[in-house]
Amino acid sequence: MKIAGVAIIVLAVVLAVVPMFTDCQSAGRALTLESGKQVPMKCHWTGLAELGLSLPLAPVGLMMILSRRKESRRVLGITGMIFGVVAILLPTLLIGVCANPDMSCLSIMKPAEILAGVLVIGASLGVVIASWGKEKDLE
Numbered sequence: 058m059k060i061a062g063v064a065i066i067v068l069a070v071v072l073a074v075v076p077m078f079t080d081c082q083s084a085g086r087a088l089t090l091e092s093g094k095q096v097p098m099k100c101h102w103t104g105l106a107e108l109g110l111s112l113p114l115a116p117v118g119l120m121m122i123l124s125r126r127k128e129s130r131r132v133l134g135i136t137g138m139i140f141g142v143v144a145i146l147l148p149t150l151l152i153g154v155c156a157n158p159d160m161s162c163l164s165i166m167k168p169a170e171i172l173a174g175v176l177v178i179g180a181s182l183g184v185v186i187a188s189w190g191k192e193k194d195l196e
Contacts, residue, residue: 058121058130058187061180065118065137068180071173072144073111076104079166081155100154100162106147107170114140114177121184130188137181144174 077083080100087095117140121133148154148170154162 058124058184061184062118062121064180065121065177066115068173068177069111069115069118072114072170072177073108075169075173076100076107076162076166079161079169080104081160081162084161086160098155098162099152100148100160100166103148103152103154103162103170104166106152107144110140110144110147114144127188127190130184134181134184134188137184138178141174141177141181144177145171 080103081087081098082101086098088098089095114137117133117137121130121137124130124133143151148167154160154167157163
């Protein structure tokens with residue numbers, strides 16, 4: 058369980074840090090409106106959402122490390138799987154990234170976020186499977 062908890066903490070950091078350096082705004086690109094105002098592209102908002110997702114995911118990993126009860130680990134594993142699914146959905150269906158294949162958000166950020174989400178799901182599923190069964194009576 059400790060290995061899975063550490064992996065989830067590391068993946069939460071990846072989910073938070075990768076978009077900071079691979080979204081279009083970090084490369085100095087933005088959408089220019091007819092009025093001349095520049096606004097961030099949708100990959101920027103995906104990155105912010107991934108940051109917001111990683112903030113509660115890291116404590117889930119920490120609680121997996123510290124938890125001693127199977128029931129708690131099972132619930133934390135299910136929670137981690139949900140966060141992993143959302144991490145995949147943000148760059149694919151919910152917000153998305155730029156459609157231009159030359160943009161780093163499409164070639165680097167999106168695959169990295171999807172991979173991190175899949176790994177979070179895998180580690181969390183491992184925790185759920187390992188914690189399956191009845192809790193032993195402590196009496």
